[in-house]
Amino acid sequence: MTSTTPRYKAIEDFLLQRIHDGTYPVNHQIPPEEQLARDFGVSRMTANKAIQHLVQQGYLLRQAGLGTFVTDRKAESSLHDVLNIASEVRARGHDYSNDVIRCEAVAADDEVALRLGLRLGAQVFHSILVHRENGVPIQLEDRFVNPRWVPHYLDADFSQQTPNEVLVASCPISDVEHVVEAVLVDAQTAAWLDMQPSMPCLSMIRRTWSDEHLISYARLIHPGERYKLRSSSKRR
Known part of the structure; x- marks a missing residue:
């Protein structure tokens, strides 16, 4: 029996890689949920789960009406x-x-x-x-x-x-x-x-x-x- 990686994790890993390699620097706005869901072939709820995990870990910050941005995690x-x-x-x-x-x-x-x-x-x-x-x-x-x-x-x-x-x-x-x-x-x-x-x-x-x-x-x-x-x- 093989285990499968949750689908939201692929989005989470994608965002983390770009944060760590500097593609998405501090204060950079990440793609919206709709675009991430479309690019990864998942529901918007799945994309939202990936983003929410990174918000909880301090990598991202949601700003109402503006979007989601990379934070200074120091x-x-x-x-x-x-x-x-x-x-x-x-x-x-x-x-x-x-x-x-x-x-x-x-x-x-x-x-x-x-x-x-x-x-x-x-x-x-x-x-x-x-x-x-x-x-x-x-x-x-x-x-x-x-x-x-x-x-x-x-x-x-x-x-x-x-x-x-x-x-x-x-x-x-x-x-x-x-x-x-x-x-x-x-x-x-x-x-x-x-x-x-x-x-x-x-x-x-x-x-x-x-x-x-x-x-x-x-x-x-x-x-x-x-x-x-x-x-x-x-x-x-």
């Missing part, structure tokens, strides 16, 4: 707020998952000691995670934590809680420092993020405080073509 985070990345992904209606690369106690080197205000060689907790949206890597989180303020950090189950959630549960965050720059990454980081080393990335250095206590230093790497940062402010 994940987006606020630069000012420290939000839980799992909640951000799920708020977009997408699936969140992660890969835990490392979770260990290490001796602070020069940079980590300086960033966390500790003595060289002091014990710190270190974790590396790859955060995924619909299975696609969108962030590499390389984090160091002061054990004094979050003593049970290494005991956390990061399949159930993100590092952000663990930190907030132990020490409510009161202050944040961000430094953002464009970077190229090494081969290992590129492999973890499933990208080419020649692709530009956004690097965010984040330090977080709870009252007067400096609790965490993290380097967050985002593939530039999959992620964007947003900043907004109000003038009084």
